[in-house]
Amino acid sequence: MFSIALRRTGKRCRLTGSLVARADVPCSTPRALQQSRRASNGTWRPVSVLDEWVAREARPISLRQLMVFGRSLTESRLISSANYVRTELPARIAHRIRDMQQLPYVVVTNPHINEVYNLYYNAFDCFRKLKEVKTLEDNDRLCEIIGQNLKSHLTVIPKLAMGILECGGLMDPVDLDKFMNTILRSRISRRVIAEQHLSLTETFNSSHFSPGAKLSESDFIGEVFIKCSAKDVIDRCAKAVTALARSTNGPDVQVPEIKVVGHLDASFPYILSHIEYIVGELLRNSVQAVIERHQKLDDTTSLPQPIEVTICEAQEHVIFRISDRGGGIPRAELPYLWSFSKGPQSQKRLENLGQVPRMAATMQEHHVEDELSRRDLKTPTYQSSLSSLTSRPPNLRLGMGLPLSRVYAEYWAGSLNLHSLEGYGVDVFLQISRLGNKNEQLATRASMDAV
Incomplete structure (x- = not known):
C-alpha cells in the first residue's frame, strides 16, 4: 500500500487512485469521492490495478542484448519481442504514474503536468488490457497501437518542461530536477523498446527479408547501428548545424570550421538518433557561440575561430571532446547549466516553450535532411523517438539542450561533462560505451517512493 500523504498538501483516495484536495473527512466519504472524481475528470481509476504493476520490476536491456536477440529474426522471436513490449511498457509507465501521484497536489494539478499524467494513465490503461500476442496479425495490431501512442506522446517533453518551470517555486528545485530526469530517462527507455520492436517488425515484413536469416552483416539490427562511426556522426551533424546557422543568420554569415582529429576510425554500436541528438546539440551550441562572439568583435578581416572535435x-569507451572559443558561459549561468527547473532565463524559456507544441527529439525533424546525408542510412517510416531541438532558430532558446543531452548520454551508461573558461571558450566531454554491454540506466521502481 502506498502512502496517501501528498507532501502535506493533499490526499489520495484509496478507491479511485486519483488526487483530491486535502479535507478533514475520511477518504471513503461521498464528499471525498465527489472531489476525487472531479479531480480526475470523472474517470474512475482503480488504484489496486496500478499497485499490481508498480510492484513489478522493470527488466533492463543493453544494446548488445538487442543486437543478439535480433540477429536471427524468426516469427517466434518477433512474437516473443511483442509480448515483452506488451508487458514491459505498462510496468514502466506505472512507475512514472506513481511518481506523479507522489508530487504535491498543487504541482500535479498544474495543467501541463496534469495533461502528461492523463496521457500516461491512458497509455497504461490501454497496454495493460492487451491480450497475449500469438500471431503475426496480433503483432500488427500491437504495432498500430504502439505507433499511435508514440505520436500522441510527442507533446510530453514541452508540456513537462513548462509544468516544471511554472512549479519552480512550489518544490525544491533539486527534487523537481530529479523528477524530470527520472521521467525523461524512463521515456527514452520505453521508446527504445517500442521503436526496436517496430523496426524488427518492419524488417520481418519487408519483401526481401528471409525469416531466420542472419542480420549480423547488416548495418542495423532494428534501431541499433552496429558500427556507428564517430567521425561520420560528427560530419553529418556538422553539415546539418552549419546549414541551420546559415538559414538562421543569413547566407553570408561566417560559420566556424569544424575540425575533426584523433582516432578517426573509432566506431561503436549505438542508436543513431541518440548520438546525433547529443552531438547535434553540442555542436549547435558551439557554432552559435562562436558566431555571436565573432560578430561582437566586429572583425570582418578574419574568419571565426574553428571548433575542434x-x-x-x-578499450571500453569512445570519448568526444568538443572545444570552441565562443567566449565561455557567464558565471551566473553555470550553477543552473544542468537544471530543468531553475535559472536566470526561466521566464524566457517558458515563453519559448509555448511556441514548441511538439517535441519528439530526433534529427529527422531537422528540416535539413539533405545535409545530414542519411539517405544511405536507416530512416524509419514511423515517428522516431528523440526529435531534435536544433530545428528551432537559435534565438528561441529552451534551456533544455544540455540537461536533455546528459540524460541521453547517461542512459547507456555514458557521461557528459562541461568545462567553461569565461572570456575564452568551452570544452565538452562526451563519453560513450564502446562495447554496448552496459544496461540502460533507469529507475526500476517508482523513484519518489524510495525517498
Whole structure:
C-alpha cells in the first residue's frame, strides 16, 4: 500500500487512485469521492490495478542484448519481442504514474503536468488490457497501437518542461530536477523498446527479408547501428548545424570550421538518433557561440575561430571532446547549466516553450535532411523517438539542450561533462560505451517512493 500523504498538501483516495484536495473527512466519504472524481475528470481509476504493476520490476536491456536477440529474426522471436513490449511498457509507465501521484497536489494539478499524467494513465490503461500476442496479425495490431501512442506522446517533453518551470517555486528545485530526469530517462527507455520492436517488425515484413536469416552483416539490427562511426556522426551533424546557422543568420554569415582529429576510425554500436541528438546539440551550441562572439568583435578581416572535435578511442569507451572559443558561459549561468527547473532565463524559456507544441527529439525533424546525408542510412517510416531541438532558430532558446543531452548520454551508461573558461571558450566531454554491454540506466521502481 502506498502512502496517501501528498507532501502535506493533499490526499489520495484509496478507491479511485486519483488526487483530491486535502479535507478533514475520511477518504471513503461521498464528499471525498465527489472531489476525487472531479479531480480526475470523472474517470474512475482503480488504484489496486496500478499497485499490481508498480510492484513489478522493470527488466533492463543493453544494446548488445538487442543486437543478439535480433540477429536471427524468426516469427517466434518477433512474437516473443511483442509480448515483452506488451508487458514491459505498462510496468514502466506505472512507475512514472506513481511518481506523479507522489508530487504535491498543487504541482500535479498544474495543467501541463496534469495533461502528461492523463496521457500516461491512458497509455497504461490501454497496454495493460492487451491480450497475449500469438500471431503475426496480433503483432500488427500491437504495432498500430504502439505507433499511435508514440505520436500522441510527442507533446510530453514541452508540456513537462513548462509544468516544471511554472512549479519552480512550489518544490525544491533539486527534487523537481530529479523528477524530470527520472521521467525523461524512463521515456527514452520505453521508446527504445517500442521503436526496436517496430523496426524488427518492419524488417520481418519487408519483401526481401528471409525469416531466420542472419542480420549480423547488416548495418542495423532494428534501431541499433552496429558500427556507428564517430567521425561520420560528427560530419553529418556538422553539415546539418552549419546549414541551420546559415538559414538562421543569413547566407553570408561566417560559420566556424569544424575540425575533426584523433582516432578517426573509432566506431561503436549505438542508436543513431541518440548520438546525433547529443552531438547535434553540442555542436549547435558551439557554432552559435562562436558566431555571436565573432560578430561582437566586429572583425570582418578574419574568419571565426574553428571548433575542434577530438575523438579518443579507449578499450571500453569512445570519448568526444568538443572545444570552441565562443567566449565561455557567464558565471551566473553555470550553477543552473544542468537544471530543468531553475535559472536566470526561466521566464524566457517558458515563453519559448509555448511556441514548441511538439517535441519528439530526433534529427529527422531537422528540416535539413539533405545535409545530414542519411539517405544511405536507416530512416524509419514511423515517428522516431528523440526529435531534435536544433530545428528551432537559435534565438528561441529552451534551456533544455544540455540537461536533455546528459540524460541521453547517461542512459547507456555514458557521461557528459562541461568545462567553461569565461572570456575564452568551452570544452565538452562526451563519453560513450564502446562495447554496448552496459544496461540502460533507469529507475526500476517508482523513484519518489524510495525517498
